[in-house]
Amino acid sequence: MINKQLKNSILQFATPSDETFEEFNDLLEYREINKKEFILTKGQNCKHHYFILKGCFRSFFINEKGTEKILNFGIENWWITDYDSLTNLCPTNLYIQAIENSQVLCITKENMDKALNHSLEMNRYFRIIAEKVRIADQRRMYYMFNLSGKEIYTMFCEKFPEFVQRIPLYMLASYFGLTPEFLSKIRGNG
Amino acid sequence: MINKQLKNSILQFATPSDETFEEFNDLLEYREINKKEFILTKGQNCKHHYFILKGCFRSFFINEKGTEKILNFGIENWWITDYDSLTNLCPTNLYIQAIENSQVLCITKENMDKALNHSLEMNRYFRIIAEKVRIADQRRMYYMFNLSGKEIYTMFCEKFPEFVQRIPLYMLASYFGLTPEFLSKIRGNG
DNA sequence: TGTATTTCTTAATATAGATTATTTTTCTCT
């Protein structure tokens, strides 16, 4: 039987048949990932999509100066991967790491292609997921262009309190493109 | 008959039947847009996807200080729209404007939904398009985090010379999140 | 062909946020 959480995620946007659900289920693998463990590191070819059942991940790269720059967080019911490496079959620049002890369902690119080959509804689901991510990216760009460091932090605390609670401040700073010191200063000045 | 350019774009990623192509064609409208003309302005609900046959567009917003901030450019064979406003049926914050005299094929959200309702291949095409955009966004984020103003400009000139030729410098500056003055200085110092 | 508008450059000054170094607090694990 397909995992209930994933089924609900899919049913938000698409209506595959029971058969399609079960076929998709057969392509998935359950994994537990410990806090700080990596599911992807620089230089590897990214092979999987990950659906987060429980826990929290971050994807980041390390710049020339050795500083971590976070591109994305992922929490329950989100998909996380490096699309660039996955679709272009090239080595990734990214690290994807568990921030908490986590549980995921993972699926290889090949199996994903299989699932997408004959199901309109699965194509619809992943199309809509990609469009949602696109919207999130656009909003993020909008914020980063439009707001000062302080405003970004304030906005984020309002809109995503669940992230602020569970993610260390220095990771949030990295996600906003700020230094932890500066974010700490912002916080101090109310 | 469906437009050749659009057909080729679709065939890159999907293989709809001739019938599906023709059905899709019936949902499209051809429009010519003059340089500086807007196809979307702040406050409107975005109603269309636009496929660019010829010309060049920019999507931007105007911040509190009255400065234009460019989120994206679009050229031949790209789709452009405000996905956020379109899918969430809310007023847009963006302007989409022709940078050159242009020709587009446009399709309403309703017609797009129709096309996507019964064609696996069209779902596949738009899924892959969304994934490509996602990758482009991620790369952009990567550059903006990792590179100085000068490095961004140099990289962009190398990777997208066709944009640098046809788009005014002050618009590129806005796209990079820099001021035109600073970009001009960068350029001057070789 | 000349005038207006748009685009680009230069230069002086200002500032948001980075860097570096130190200290304090909080978490984690035995």
Add this chain to the structure above:
DNA sequence: AGAGAAAAATAATCTATATTAAGAAATACA
């Protein structure tokens, strides 16, 4: 509970880029 590690705060200094203002090229357009 206590030691060590991880995370956060504080503060001084520095720097990349913004801002403002003026003028020079380039382009469009009448």
